[in-house]
Amino acid sequence: MMVNGARLLPDPSGALYWPGERALIVADMHLEKGSAMAGRTGQLVPPLDSRATLAKLKPLVRRHDPKVVICLGDAFHDGAAAARLGGEETSLLRSLTQGRDWVWITGNHDPVPPEHLGGRGMAELTLGPLTFRHQAVRGGGLRVGRGEISGHYHPKASLTVNGQRLVRPCFITDQSRLILPAFGAYTGGLDVWEPAIQGLFHRDFRVFLVGESKVHSFNSGRLDKPGGAPRPGGGVDVPSAQGRLSLESPDTPPLPVRRGR
Numbered sequence: 001m002m003v004n005g006a007r008l009l010p011d012p013s014g015a016l017y018w019p020g021e022r023a024l025i026v027a028d029m030h031l032e033k034g035s036a037m038a039g040r041t042g043q044l045v046p047p048l049d050s051r052a053t054l055a056k057l058k059p060l061v062r063r064h065d066p067k068v069v070i071c072l073g074d075a076f077h078d079g080a081a082a083a084r085l086g087g088e089e090t091s092l093l094r095s096l097t098q099g100r101d102w103v104w105i106t107g108n109h110d111p112v113p114p115e116h117l118g119g120r121g122m123a124e125l126t127l128g129p130l131t132f133r134h135q136a137v138r139g140g141g142l143r144v145g146r147g148e149i150s151g152h153y154h155p156k157a158s159l160t161v162n163g164q165r166l167v168r169p170c171f172i173t174d175q176s177r178l179i180l181p182a183f184g185a186y187t188g189g190l191d192v193w194e195p196a197i198q199g200l201f202h203r204d205f206r207v208f209l210v211g212e213s214k215v216h217s218f219n220s221g222r223l224d225k226p227g228g229a230p231r232p233g234g235g236v237d238v239p240s241a242q243g244r245l246s247l248e249s250p251d252t253p254p255l256p257v258r259r260g261r
Contacts, residue, residue, distance in 0.1 A: 001171070001173060001178070001206075001208060001217075002175055003130065003147045003149065003173060003175055003176070003177070003178045004129045004130060004145075004146065004147025004175070004176060005129050005147075006018060006020060006128060006129055006130055006147065007019065007020065008178070010171050010208045010210075010215045011060065011215070012210055012211055012212065012213055012214060012215055013056050013060060013183070013210075014026070014027075014056075014169060014180065014181040014182065014183045014210055015056075015057075015060050015180075015183060016149070016171070016178075016180055017060075017064055017066075018130075020128070021067070021068065021127055021128060022064070022065075022066050022067035022068065023066055023067065023068045023069070023070060023127065024060060024061065024064050024066035024068075024069045024070070025069075025070045025071075025072060025132070025149060025180065026057065026069075026070075026071055026072065026180070026183040027071075027072035027073070027074075027150070027151025027152070027179075027180035027181070027182060027183055028072070028073070028074045028075075028107075028151045028152065028154060028180075028182035028183060028184055028187055029053050029057075029071065029074070029075045029076075029182075029183050029184045030049070030053075030074055030075075030076070030077045030109065030182070030184035030186060030187050031049070031050045031053060031054075031075060031076050031077060031081055031082075031085065031089075031184070032049070032050050032076065032077050032078075032081035032082075032084045032085060033049055033077040033081075033184065033186040033187070048185075049184065049185040049186040050085055050086070050089050050185075051086070051088070051089060052185040053183065053184050053185045054089055054092050054093065054096075056183070056185075057096070057183070058092065058096065061096050066100060067100060067101065068100060068101040068102070068103065068127075069096070069097075069100060069101070069102045069103065069119075070103045070105065070125060070132050071102075071103065071104050071105060071119075072105050072107075072132060072133070072134055072149070072150060072151035072152075072180060073105045073106055073107025073108070073109075073110065073133075073134025073135070073151055073152065074107035074108065074109040074110060074134065074151065074152070075104055075107070075110055075113070076109065076110040076113075076114070077109055077110075078109055078110070081110070082114035082116070082117060083114075090117070093117045093118070094117055094118055097117060097118030097119045098118060101120075102118060102119030102120070103119060103120060103121075103122055103125055103132075104119050104120065104121045104122070105121075105122060105123070105124065105125065105132060105133060105134050106121055106122070106123055106134065107134040107135075107151075107152070108134070108135070108152075126146070129145075129146065129147050130146070130147045130148070130149055131146050131147070131148050131149070132148075132149045132150070133148065133149075133150050134150060134151060134152050135150055135151075135152040135153075136148060136150040136152070136153075136177055136179060136200050138199065138200065147176060147177060147178075148176070148177040148178070149177070149178050149180070150177070150178075150179055150180070151179065151180050151182070152179070153179055153190050153196060153197050154169070154181065154182040154187050154188060154189045154190055155169070155170050155171070155172045155179050155180075155181055155189065155190060155191075155192050155197060155207075156168060156169050156170055156181070156189030156190065156191060156192070157170045157172075157191065157192045157207045157209060157218070157223050158191065158223065158224045159218065159222060159223055159224050160224055165224065167189075168209040168210055168211065169181035169182065169189055169209075169210045170192065170207040170208055170209045170210060171207065171208040171210075171215075172192050172197065172201065172205055172206070172207050172208075173201075173205060173206055173207075173208075174201045174202040174204065174205040174206070176202075177200065177201070179197070179200070181210055191226055192205075192207060192220075192223065193223070193225045193226055194226075203220070204219070204220060205220045206218065206219055206220065207220070207223065
């Protein structure tokens with residue numbers, strides 16, 4: 001995928017890799033959301049979300065050996081989340097942040113990143129032709145000549161295949177801006193047709209649906225709308241909880257997935 005001239009590689013994990021800058025980007029990890037829910041509501045939620053999320057992140061860092069890691073805000077579910085991390089998770093995060101530039105973009109859930117885990121906190125970061133922030137700016141806030149990468153909305157998209165509706169987290173872009181899916185284990189999603197997301201993009205946008213082992217690209221015209229009739233399409237297999245579903249559409253070739261440096 002291209003955003004403002006930068007070639008970016010979406011990963012089935014929901015992460016993004018920028019080879020030109022050796023940058024690994026993730027959004028909305030929401031570490032310790034499980035413990036927050038248990039403490040606030042008494043729900044019996046297994047407190048394993050941080051471990052599962054970091055288990056996804058660790059091999060990505062090893063595979064790409066990035067020069068910079070950019071966490072696009074809401075890395076922690078609340079201001080006390082870092083203190084609730086287990087010893088194993090704390091040690092892992094410290095080891096990951098060592099030896100590289102690790103940037104905690106501040107989010108609405110974590111306006112003050114924890115200092116004891118390493119890295120540096122910033123409201124936004126500009127690197128080459130791209131600006132990284134937690135939440136996309138609206139209206140004229142996007143500077144001319146500057147692309148934008150953000151998170152916050154946890155985008156997802158749906159399409160109907162052989163009479164079954166497939167709903168997956170996704171990247172969404174119009175080549176000027178890109179919103180990443182949530183990387184965290186305990187995160188929901190907002191449909192890309194919802195006004196909060198739609199107001200940010202040109203009518204002709206693309207989504208990159210996250211599968212179990214591949215990422216698949218779809219034009220906006222192929223997607224189902226909430227409450228609307230299914231859109232025609234299908235030809236590419238996407239692993240899903242129901243098995244392999246054929247997504248017969250000539251505009252949905254599987255994207256290459258980076259497997260090494």
